[in-house]
Amino acid sequence: MPIDINLLRDYKGGDPDAFREHMRKRFKPAEWVDDVLKADLAWREAVKAKDDTKKAANKIQKEKIAPKKKAKQPCEAEVAEYKAKMEEVKAIEDSIPQLEATRDQLLGKLGNIVDAEVPVSQDEDADNMVKHLFPHPEGLQLPQPCGTIQYTLPDTKPLTHDDLLWRIGGFDPDRGSNVAGHRGYFLMEAGWLLNQAIINYAVAFLRNREYEDGKKYQCVQPPYFMKKELMSGIAQLEDYDEQLYKVSGKTDDPEGSTDKYMIATSEQPMCGFHRKEWLQEDELPKRYAGFSTCFRKEAGSSGRDIRGIFRVHQFDKVEQFVVCKDDIEESKKMQDQMLEAAEQFWQS
Secondary structure (H helix, E strand, O other): OOOOHHHOOHHHOOOHHHHHHHHHHOOOOOHHHHHHHHHHHHHHHHHHHHHHHHHHHHHHHHHHHHHHHHOOOOOHHHHHHHHHHHHHHHHHHHHHHHHHHHHHHHHOOOOOOOOOOOOOOOOHHHHOEEOOOOOOOOOOOOOEEHHHOOOOOOOOOOOOHHHHHHHOOOEEHHHHHHHHOOOOOEEOHHHHHHHHHHHHHHHHHHHOOOOOOOOOEEEEOOOOEEEHHHHHOOOOHHHHOOOOOEEOOOOOOOOOOOOEEEOOOOHHHHHOOOOOOOOOHHHOOEEEEEEEEEEOOOOOEOOEOOOOOOOOOEEEEEEEEEEOOOOHHHHHHHHHHHHHHHHHHHHO
């Protein structure tokens, strides 16, 4: 979700320098913060100009036109002056939505606060911090960066997932590609049954978890596509247009004015689940187990994950989604609980 603009406004207690540093840590231009501030200033100046001009028009009405009308004196010049001011107000009002949209579009490009524990790196394979392995290799000290981990593999190399699926007749990638194109596949028999079993087990696993606050996971299956205006508030469409599938068609939109996107994760529609709602603090946290089929254009990178059903365009996923109060410590607590649930799920 986009950050709150007040976090950048120094006169509101915001810290734009902190976000410039966060952008550098993301290897993005820190100048994007300044672009947002310039656009925000233009919007605020327009709002002030509209208010000031409206006050000036009201002053003309009160101090010039009203007394003359009361005295039954001609006031055509004053009325013309008033109308001219109101035309100025209308022109400024008409410009404000575009100024706001420009600012919000630039704001959507800024990343959120980078946690101090997140490694600053452009190579996740080398620098991503590994905290746990299961089963734990003897003599290996953790945590340590992924690129430095070394341990002896078993003498017998396990089969890859695609070899296993092929041997049991669990999927058909050739016919899938013929029907759906690159990276398409059919799940067959044992493969389909296994997929359904894992989904059902994952949902049951989350639903059965107990927390001290008494708030349990609720199952949700969201819509598989979203309105553009909602998706743009969650994803940076400048980047995601290359990864998200766009839905076309005029059945429910004869003018074609509302673009829709297929979801890449249930997290996206879940972000809009409580949109524009007021939640009481005692209702929180709200925990959701979101199941959906997901759609992405990605097809692996440079020879990586090119076999089987990893990095494909369509897949099923069970997602943890938590809505909690706006507090960094509470947010970290929820994140730790979600990580713990994911780790215990795989261990089970």
